[in-house]
Amino acid sequence: MTDFIKQAAHVKPSANQLRHLKETPFYAFVHFSPNTFTGLEWGTGEESPSIFNPTELDCDGWCEAFVSAGMKGVILTAKHHDGFCLWQSKYTEHCMKNSPYKNGKGDIVKELSDACRRHGLKFGFYLSPWDRNSKLYGTDEYNEYYKNQLTELLTNYGDIFHVWFDGACGEGPNGKKQVYDFDGFLALIEKYQPNATYFNDKGIIRWCGNESGSTRYAEWAVVPSELCPLNMNIQTGAGPLYKKGTLDYMYNMDDNIGALSNILYSKGLVFSPAEVDMSIRPGWFYHEDEEPHSLERLFNTYIHSVGGNTTFNLNVPPMPNGKLNEKDIIRLKELGEMIKKSFENDLCKDAEISYLPYSDSETQQIIDIEFKEIQEVKYLELHEKIEEGQRIENFIVYRLDEDGIFQKFDEGTTVGSNRIMKFNPCKTNKLRIIITSSRDVPILDQISVY
Ligand code: OTN
Numbered sequence: 001m002t003d004f005i006k007q008a009a010h011v012k013p014s015a016n017q018l019r020h021l022k023e024t025p026f027y028a029f030v031h032f033s034p035n036t037f038t039g040l041e042w043g044t045g046e047e048s049p050s051i052f053n054p055t056e057l058d059c060d061g062w063c064e065a066f067v068s069a070g071m072k073g074v075i076l077t078a079k080h081h082d083g084f085c086l087w088q089s090k091y092t093e094h095c096m097k098n099s100p101y102k103n104g105k106g107d108i109v110k111e112l113s114d115a116c117r118r119h120g121l122k123f124g125f126y127l128s129p130w131d132r133n134s135k136l137y138g139t140d141e142y143n144e145y146y147k148n149q150l151t152e153l154l155t156n157y158g159d160i161f162h163v164w165f166d167g168a169c170g171e172g173p174n175g176k177k178q179v180y181d182f183d184g185f186l187a188l189i190e191k192y193q194p195n196a197t198y199f200n201d202k203g204i205i206r207w208c209g210n211e212s213g214s215t216r217y218a219e220w221a222v223v224p225s226e227l228c229p230l231n232m233n234i235q236t237g238a239g240p241l242y243k244k245g246t247l248d249y250m251y252n253m254d255d256n257i258g259a260l261s262n263i264l265y266s267k268g269l270v271f272s273p274a275e276v277d278m279s280i281r282p283g284w285f286y287h288e289d290e291e292p293h294s295l296e297r298l299f300n301t302y303i304h305s306v307g308g309n310t311t312f313n314l315n316v317p318p319m320p321n322g323k324l325n326e327k328d329i330i331r332l333k334e335l336g337e338m339i340k341k342s343f344e345n346d347l348c349k350d351a352e353i354s355y356l357p358y359s360d361s362e363t364q365q366i367i368d369i370e371f372k373e374i375q376e377v378k379y380l381e382l383h384e385k386i387e388e389g390q391r392i393e394n395f396i397v398y399r400l401d402e403d404g405i406f407q408k409f410d411e412g413t414t415v416g417s418n419r420i421m422k423f424n425p426c427k428t429n430k431l432r433i434i435i436t437s438s439r440d441v442p443i444l445d446q447i448s449v450y
Pocket of ligand 1: 277
């Protein structure tokens, strides 16, 4: 068993995953399609291209708002479930060619990807595998159609940092079932954008398992290779019995998928960090009767996602005129200011940090952080050297009180690429972190206190 635990501690990220975690922990999702004009969340595919006409499209304004929030990238729904393509596709008429925007010459993908470069943001796209417009859907020919569209997006708009494959599909038993050539899709990314990551239920970047922004108490980037997407049948018990000797009982919405109890019987472990995808408003698309979520909710989601070993993909839906709603622009600016203000003064810069053994086991460690004077402490930020694997299982934080006694102050589980602990503010001149459990020698490459 201990050998297996050590193996689990050495499952490492790819260069693309490491770059994604380090360079784009927080990015914007932009849901923009005929749904913006119909008020639907799942378009029927019967919408006329003539309704898609964002007369005041302002991609620079979008990017300014995203930059103000501290976001590092943007992902556009280039094609949502309704099948309408926000670019000039050679493979369908259900695209910008037949939109009145710029008299059929418009290309939203180009306008946004160009604006991203002007504002120092990375660009990515969402291409819905589910397509309610294409008559090919449900046949092998659809895979060729989809791969042609994917190739257009991968080759005509510059560097792509992230490709987003939504797993949603509403086709019921009487609907057209599509068997996707996912290996073929991924081969195109490898061929044309080898530095890009991709998102799906269990991929290079894994779905966190909900769309409300809630995060796991302990988020492991190292999970069983058998992790399967949510299987509603198993959920409702209507599905097949679990196949003996498999992990069919465990799927991507489970809470503790990376815990030892779940990885122990795995046939293999993979590095697959989670992404938290959530919308700034109740809907993914713009609805004028909705309001943006509170600053507190968005900030706490940031703390628990970016500071919970995941990335945060926050959706901001443009209005039919092509601009962001002023309330969303203000909320994004407020969020960026709160993040900046909360983490701009690292008290560890002037502190003395010492490492001491806690026991005969090198997987337990004491880290003392001594400030030159009494400080008010609100946040602790820890980063494991994730390129060496994710290891820390549990840690306890103590503060030295006015009587010189260490008082237990907080306790955490996983750390990973980033763990932010938010404390009830307290005054102390010394913190002690005891790493009580780790899968191998813990290696931290950042300790910050704010
Ligand atoms: O009805 N749904 O499709 C649905 C309801 C609640 C939450 C998610 C979904 S779809 C779900 O979206 C995820 C991204 O947010 C992933 O793409 C999953 O594969 C997909 O099933």
